Amino acid sequence: MxxxxxxxxxxxxxxxxxxxxxxxxxxxxTGDFWEVVALSEETVPEVARAIDFLGSQGLVAVEDDVIKWKVDISGELDAIPDNLCPRCGGRGVLPRAYVGLVDRFVKIARDRPGVKRDYDQASMNAESVWARVAFIEMRDSLKGSRILIIGDDDLTSIALGFTGKPERITVVEIDPELTAFIEGVAERESLPIETVTLDIREPLPEDLKRSFDIFSTEPSETLDALKVFVGRGISALKGEGASGYVGLTRREASLPKWQAFERMLLDDFSVVITDVVRNFTEYTHWGYFEETRAFSLTPVRTLPKRPWYHSYLIRFELLDTSRGFEEVYTEDFYSDEESSTT
Amino acid sequence: MxxxxxxxxxxxxxxxxxxxxxxxxxxxxTGDFWEVVALSEETVPEVARAIDFLGSQGLVAVEDDVIKWKVDISGELDAIPDNLCPRCGGRGVLPRAYVGLVDRFVKIARDRPGVKRDYDQASMNAESVWARVAFIEMRDSLKGSRILIIGDDDLTSIALGFTGKPERITVVEIDPELTAFIEGVAERESLPIETVTLDIREPLPEDLKRSFDIFSTEPSETLDALKVFVGRGISALKGEGASGYVGLTRREASLPKWQAFERMLLDDFSVVITDVVRNFTEYTHWGYFEETRAFSLTPVRTLPKRPWYHSYLIRFELLDTSRGFEEVYTEDFYSDEESSTT
Structure with a gap:
């Protein structure tokens, strides 16, 4: 064949x-299911379906939790070479000025409350947080800035605070245990962070609208959640010249969904995309993984051995015509047919 | 103030x-005009206008070809830190497998015909060409691929040919001296390259349509040129799953123009943007620079001391609904109010 x-x-x-x-x-x-997901950049349900299809054609079989070629039809393709820069891991940036702060951050983050499945939480590793700081400050001045973080299980607010540059960092977060933790750290470390405990499906308080230079979020990947997280962020920005940073994975968002999201950015919100950096953010393994749909869908019973869940970093900037999303949203928005880790 | x-x-x-x-x-x-253009990522006309405006407000003055603060109002902003990874220069990739080939490529490229202003030519440096090869082969299998290059003053076709992987590389190029040079190298080095000497404003020959897995181009930056270069490329791709690589600079394209181009990609061509990598491509200084509008616009009479002209690398992928541009285009499309190096 x-x-x-x-x-x-x-x-x-x-x-x-x-x-x-x-x-x-x-x-x-590789024959490791999770590595195939990571390398192919397709969603868990899609990869599971594809392995199933290839099995039905007699091309592969799952043996001892490893996917093996029965008839190798892959000769017309290259394997995926590892051409990533080993120094920055492909991110292109290094937080060189902050090496000492990273250690301090890691120590503090060790005591954070555990991630909660109810809120689709899962946190990026410290390297990714600081790479994001390095990336943001090349694109946008941190000095004197007002920054909004929507959902902060990664504690990005604390890393940004440690730089000593922003004027004010506001965290909007649904989880009161997490906002309490962040408040505690901010007080002990004298960081200019305030928290607002809020379900982002509710509109932002009026005093947060049109107030920020920068916002950052790592939203759930359903289109409705993207609209709410990102649209609210845009409505909180000052307008033309302000910018947003959004993490978007391909693990739970296929390219057709990516296209729909990009159209939302350009046509509904009228922002301009300036950066799309592949696998910028690496997530740590989260505790509730064996309860997830991802795990039930796999043709293997083995847990991931290495980090396999990454998100791209997307930056956009507002133009004169940009507008956000300010309506009430009442539906559940954590799951769709492509999501698997909620 | x-x-x-x-x-x-x-x-x-x-x-x-x-x-x-x-x-x-x-x-x-910096007070160096060209460095300001490079760091701010605004167009040459925009930066010239801004310096003029700041001068009219008494905030800066140009003295001995250097822009100097008269009243420094920049205290509310950070300088732009150099957080780029020093190993990969911010590209995130390294062509590690091809180190030997890069030298061979550089030697051959030394004999290429000079760039021609009539065709808005200017070529990227060899490092950028090979970084592009490394980037492409992580995203798309080169093995057995058919690749279209529209405009090849960078000799990307030769670098791709050197990998020994593509089945066929087709170069569509307006400049017969350049196609003759590429043909000569291809013959001497036994590379699977064919050239078609064509003004891209003409539709592609029928046998090139819907034939390619990958296409790459570094177009002129007017919206009409982008439509023609990129739309023709898409019409040459096989359809869903095929991908395009486009260089787009901010030196000659403001963010409002970027937004218009992104809308063209999403709405007119219905592709999905998968990567936007800042300043991936670095251009070499070109011979006709002192004749350009860029030079006449500057408030300084000094030539750039360091590379200042970069383009972002944008990758997109075709979905089922994608479509290209196949009409005849007869207008001149090399210049608009933002262009300055034609």
């Missing part, structure tokens, strides 16, 4: 050729 | 606050 035949059959079943090509490529690198 | 007063006055004259903030920030780093 030629690869094109496989792609044709997959397309007949409604699959995307691009997705299958990436999955076949990743299967040249 | 407070910075906000300056931003207000600038906005009254139709300027963008974001642009002025970036220019003020860059002026904290």
């Amino acid at each position: 030629r690869m094109n035949d496989v792609l044709d059959r997959w397309a007949e079943e409604g699959g995307r050729r691009g997705a299958m090509r990436r999955i076949l490529r990743a299967l040249k690198n | 407070r910075m906000n007063d300056v931003l207000d006055r600038w906005a009254e004259e139709g300027g963008r606050r974001g642009a002025m903030r970036r220019i003020l920030r860059a002026l904290k780093n």
Whole structure:
């Protein structure tokens, strides 16, 4: 069988050729399910479906929790080479001025409350937090800035506070245990952080609207959640010249969903995308993983051995015509057919 | 005077606050006009206008070809820190497998015909070409691929050919001297490259349509040129799952123009943007620079001392709904009010 035949059959079943090509490529690198998800950048349900399809065609089989080629049709593709820069891990930035602060941050973050499944929490590692600080301060002046963080299980507010530059950092967060923790750290360390305990489906308090230079969020990946998290952030920005930083993964968002999100940014919110950096953010393994849909969908019973969950960092900037989202939103928005880690 | 007063006055004259903030920030780093353009990422005409405006407000003056603060209102902003990774220069990738090939490439590229102003030519440096190869092969399998290059004064076709992986590389290029050079190298080095000498305003030959897995171009930055270069490339791709790589600078394209281009990608061409990597590509100084509008616009009479002209690398992927541009285009499209190096 030629690869094109496989792609044709997959397309007949409604699959995307691009997705299958990436999955076949990743299967040249590894038989580990989670590595295939990470390398192919397709969603967990999509990769599970693809492995199932390839199995039904007699091309692969899962043996001892490893995906093995039965008939190797991948000869027409390269494996995915590791061309990432080993120094910065592909992020392109290093927080060189803050090496000492990173250690202090890690020590404090050790005592944070555990992540909560109810709020779709999962936190990025400290390296990713500080890379984000390094990235933001190249694009936007931190000095004297007002920064809004929507959802802060990563404690980005504390890292930004440690730089000593922002005038004010406001954390909007649903989890009172987390806001209490952040408040405590801010007080002990004299950081200019205030917290607002709020379900982001509620509109922001009036005094936060049109107040910020920068906002940052790592939202849930359903389109409704993206609209609410990002739209609220935009409504909190001062207007033209202010900027937003959003983490978006491909682990729970396919390229068609990415396109819908990008159209939301450009057409609904009228912002301009200035940066899209692949796998900028690496997540730590979270405690409730074995209870997730991701785990129930996999054809293997093994847990990830290495970090496999990353998000891209997307920066956008507001123009004169930009506008956010200020309505009340009352639906549940944590799950759709592509989500798997909620 | 407070910075906000300056931003207000600038906005009254139709300027963008974001642009002025970036220019003020860059002026904290340097008084060199070209460095200010590079750091602020605003267009040459915009930076020239901003310096003129700041001069009219008595805030800066140009003395001995250096921009100097007269009243420093930049205290509310940070200078732009150099947080770029020193190993990869911020690109995030390294062509580690190809170190030997890079030298061979540089040697060959030395004999290329000079860049021609008539075709808005200017070529990226070899490091950028090979970083692009490293980037592409992580995202898309080069093995057995068919690749289209529209405009190849950078000789990307030769670098891709050197990897030994693509099945066929097709160069569409207006300049017969350049296609002859590429053909000569391809023959001597046995590379699978074919060239088509064509003004891209003409539709592509029928046999190139819907034929390619990957296309790459570094277009002129007017919106019409972007539509033609990129739209033709998309029409040459096989469809869903195929991908395009486009260089876009901010030196000749403001953020409002970027937004228009992104809307073109999403709404007119219905592709999905997967990567936007800042200043991925560095251009070499080109011979006709002193004849350009950029040079006539500057408030200084000095030539750039260091590379100042970069482009972002934008990758997009086709979905089922994607479509290109196949009509005849007859207008001149090399210049608009933001262009300055044609």
